[in-house]
Amino acid sequence: MKLVALISGGIDSPVAAHLMLRKGYEVAALHMDNRPFTDDAQLEKVRMLVKRLEEIHGREIPLYLAPHGIPTQEAIARNCSRRYQCVMCRRMMFRVGEVFARKIGYDALLTGESLGQVASQTLKNIYAESQAIEMPMIRPLIGFDKEEIVQIAKDIGTYEISIIPSLCCTITPKKPSINARLKDILREEEKIRIEEIVDTVMGKVVRVEV
Amino acid sequence: MKYRVVRLCRSSAAIEAIPEKKENLDLYEVEEKLRAAGYEIITNLGPIMVVKKDVEITIYDTGKLLLKTKDEEKAREEIEALRSYL
Numbered sequence: 515m516k517l518v519a520l521i522s523g524g525i526d527s528p529v530a531a532h533l534m535l536r537k538g539y540e541v542a543a544l545h546m547d548n549r550p551f552t553d554d555a556q557l558e559k560v561r562m563l564v565k566r567l568e569e570i571h572g573r574e575i576p577l578y579l580a581p582h583g584i585p586t587q588e589a590i591a592r593n594c595s596r597r598y599q600c601v602m603c604r605r606m607m608f609r610v611g612e613v614f615a616r617k618i619g620y621d622a623l624l625t626g627e628s629l630g631q632v633a634s635q636t637l638k639n640i641y642a643e644s645q646a647i648e649m650p651m652i653r654p655l656i657g658f659d660k661e662e663i664v665q666i667a668k669d670i671g672t673y674e675i676s677i678i679p680s681l682c683c684t685i686t687p688k689k690p691s692i693n694a695r696l697k698d699i700l701r702e703e704e705k706i707r708i709e710e711i712v713d714t715v716m717g718k719v720v721r722v723e724v
Numbered sequence: 725m726k727y728r729v730v731r732l733c734r735s736s737a738a739i740e741a742i743p744e745k746k747e748n749l750d751l752y753e754v755e756e757k758l759r760a761a762g763y764e765i766i767t768n769l770g771p772i773m774v775v776k777k778d779v780e781i782t783i784y785d786t787g788k789l790l791l792k793t794k795d796e797e798k799a800r801e802e803i804e805a806l807r808s809y810l
Contacts (some may be wrong), residue, residue: 550766550774550782553792591769595787643760682792684782719777722741 516540516673518615518650519624520607521577523680524557526622526626526655528567528672529663532625533654535571541624543567543575544614545722547580553678562675565724570670580610580719585711586719587685593705596687599695600634604704605646605651609708612647622650628658633690637693645677725789725810731799739791739799747787750808754783757809778802783810 519531521543535541557579559714564577584707586606611623624713634643644651655663667673726744733740751773755765758775766774773783784789784808787810791799 550780553780588767588769591772596771617791681733681737681792681796682735683789684767684774 515622516620517622517624518541518611518618518620519543520611520626521545521627523556523563523676524626525667525676526628526631527677528563528622528665529666529670530624530626530652530654531567531575532570532666532670532672534652535567535575540620540720541567541575542618542620543577544611544719545577545579546610547579548583548587548664551583551683551685553681555678557645559675559678561722561724562678565674566670570722575724577722577724578614578719579722580614581631582607584713585684586610589706589711591685592720594702597689597691598694598699598702599685599687600690600695601699602637604634604639604643605703606698606708606711608643608647608651610719611714612649613712613716614719615649617700622652623647624652624654626651626655626663628655628660628663631660633641633692635662635691639692639694642699643698645696653664688692699700725753725807726805727789727803728795728804730796732794732796733790736796737792741789741791741798741799742789745787747785747810749783749785749787751783751785754809756807761765761809777805 519541521527531541564575567574590602630635663666727741728743730746745791755768763775763777771785780792
């Protein structure tokens with residue numbers, strides 16, 4: 515099975531990728547570039563993380579970059595209810611991930627989600643986010659505590675990279691929904707041109723050297 | 725506009741400037757002024773705008789600024805230059 519790992523630059527996603535690489539799965543990394551709502555340091559961290567994973571597992575992990583801040587986050591923020599920004603952001607990431615995975619012949623998406631860890635990762639939000647795609651989603655960390663994830667990250671040498679200072683997402687609303695209902699999200703999504711955005715993003719995906 | 729605090733933000737990756745009192749800026753008006761002053765407008769979403777001259781700056785409608793630099797002196801210069809347009 516071949517997996518497209520959504521790699522953010524944080525602590526969790528490289529650990530999730532590591533666990534599946536350890537089991538022998540083929541992994542490609544896709545980073546959703548959130549600039550200008552984050553900074554250049556995120557990209558550098560992602561490069562370093564993928565390089566570290568390559569060193570650990572002794573194999574190439576192709577890294578791809580897809581624009582996300584513009585046009586996706588921008589379109590959501592301009593047109594939709596602010597409280598759903600994070601859930602809609604993730605639904606769009608998954609959509610791009612799915613189209614990208616199919617394009618390169620991969621079978622599933624891999625994320626570092628852990629239940630209840632942040633606002634976008636409540637059970638209801640995860641459900642609403644998952645419904646955006648039909649492709650299987652692999653979430654190896656779903657039941658892990660943060661401490662367990664941090665310990666693995668330290669053991670494999672990704673922790674020190676993940677904690678390099680980089681700007682948190684600046685477009686996150688003050689009160690993000692933690693209880694998103696799918697029907698509300700679908701209504702909000704009618705306000706943006708989803709297919710057009712996905713096509714635009716897909717046209718700008720590039721492979722990045724690590 | 726006056727700023728109460730200029731400090732490294734929580735992630736230590738940028739400098740944030742907190743206004744003395746919360747504003748309710750019309751960032752579309754601010755955008756016109758900044759464009760005329762030579763700032764590049766990267767995006768303006770209404771409650772948040774991202775602009776650039778020497779340093780990329782996120783401007784919130786509350787008046788809060790986030791400057792993508794860790795150099796506090798440089799940040800203070802940028803804030804001083806920007807302040808009169810807000």
